[in-house]
Amino acid sequence: MSDSRSSLSSRVPIIFKKELREIFRDKRTRMSVIVGPLIITPLMFAVIGKGVQGQMEQVNSEKTTVAVISSASTAGIETELKKTNQFVITKVQSEREVTQLIKDRKVSVGLKIDPEIETHDAMEQPIEITAIVDKGEQSSQIGMGKLFEYFQKEGADKAKRRLQLRGVNPEVITPYKMSEQSIPGGGGRAMLFLVQMLPYILIMASFSGAIYAAFDQVAGEKERGTLETLLVSPASRRDIVLGKFGAVVSVCIISSILSIIGLVIPFKSGLQAFDWIAKGGLTLDPMAMVVVVIVLVPLSVLFAGVLLTLSTFAKNQKEAQTYLGTLFPIVIMPAMFSMFMGAKVALTVALIPVLNASLIIKQALNGNYNWAFIGLAFVASVVYAGIALSFATRMFQNEKVLIKT
Secondary structure (H helix, E strand, C coil), X not given: CHHHHHXXXXXXXXXXXXXXXXXXXXXXXXXXXXXXXXXXXXXXXXHHHHHHHHHHHHHHHCCEEEEEECCHHHHHHXXXXXXXXXXXXXXXXXXXXXXXXXXXXXXXXXXXECCCHHHHHHCCCCCCEEEECCXXXXXXHHHHHHXXXXXXHHHHHHHHHHHHHCCCCXXXXXXXXXXXXXXXXXXXXXXXXXXXXXXXXXXXXXXHHCHHHHHHHHHHHHHHCCHHHHHCCCCCHHHHHHHHHHHHHHHHHHHHHHHHHHHHHHHHCCCHHHHHHHHHCCCCCHHHHHHHHHXXXXXXXXXXXXXXXXXXXXXXXXXXXXXXXXXXXXXXXXXXXXXXXXXXXXXXXXXXXXXXXHHHHHHHHCCCCCHHHHHHHHHHHHHHHHHHHHHHHHHHHCHHHHHCC
16 A cells, blocks of 8 residues: 555656656747747846937937927027027917917926016016926926026025025025935845845746746646546546646745846946946845845745636637736735835735735845744745645546546
8 A cells, every 4th residue: 555655656756757857848838948938037127228318318418308488578588598408499379279289298397487477487486387298298397307406506506696686694594505426235226126026026937937848838728628637547636636736836946946037237347338227335144135035935836826717618629818818917916016115014914825925025125033923924824825736636636627628
């Protein structure tokens, strides 16, 4: 009896090795698990860096088109705006014209200036200036920022001149002088961007890396007519599903680890294309990597269980891909939602699958380790992974589902 059980259990690793070999023979799997993380991900970061740098240079060098509701009294301001070499002025007669020009993308922003400029200036009263913008358009928002900065500086200079004419020290209107000082090793805008994006990238790599593997394991074998041959072999259903499940989990974990390696490349390569990451202040310390792996392992098991269940339920790979369309948003949304959440969240959030992993990775990249949150999330993920494995095993025992055509 003991020998029989030993023989039976020994079939699991045999099936596991067989399935793993079959999985990596598939070019799609090799592309998504190996080529994607190690080549495409670093290239993506290089392209992002180049694009962001180019965009910033363009914003700084490009002149902002401004439509000014013009009158004789606004001529002075129009002339001063032109002198900065930052603005291109278009004169219009009404607010309606400004709105239409912004809608047509012919100008970025409009200016409505108080016509009683000279009177208010002589009485040293504020001159009302309204910026007309499209809040949903990037160039309009950038133009608004440039104008706001210009008028703030000009207003401060004019106030100082007025005080000097009265023999008053201009510093009396500046009770506080606030400056910015970055902490040693602190991050910049690049760090903020990376901390938001990396959890999403890692989780999607773990999930998408195993899709082809899982779908080929059962749905693909149904389609090719090879599943029946495996079912009549000496291996039990339990051995078969555990072997297949182990293979899919391995692909998930390999995909996750290679994704981490692919992310380390931009940080450690020293190539100029990745300078923006180094300047951003984000580092990948060993503890962060350990935490990321701890989080991704049970998540990989969960993904493997869900994908294998989907593959078992489907008649063929095409049907499995259709079901995937419903599953994808369930995975993507929590990962994306983590981008808009801060490091400090309620402990109960650790019970939400995918979102908990995203937040832990985000916290680790920031050097914040909430061990209570990490522990609860790990336990919850292990429980969910166990449920997924149990469900996949039961599904595999269902003859109607397994043999359906």
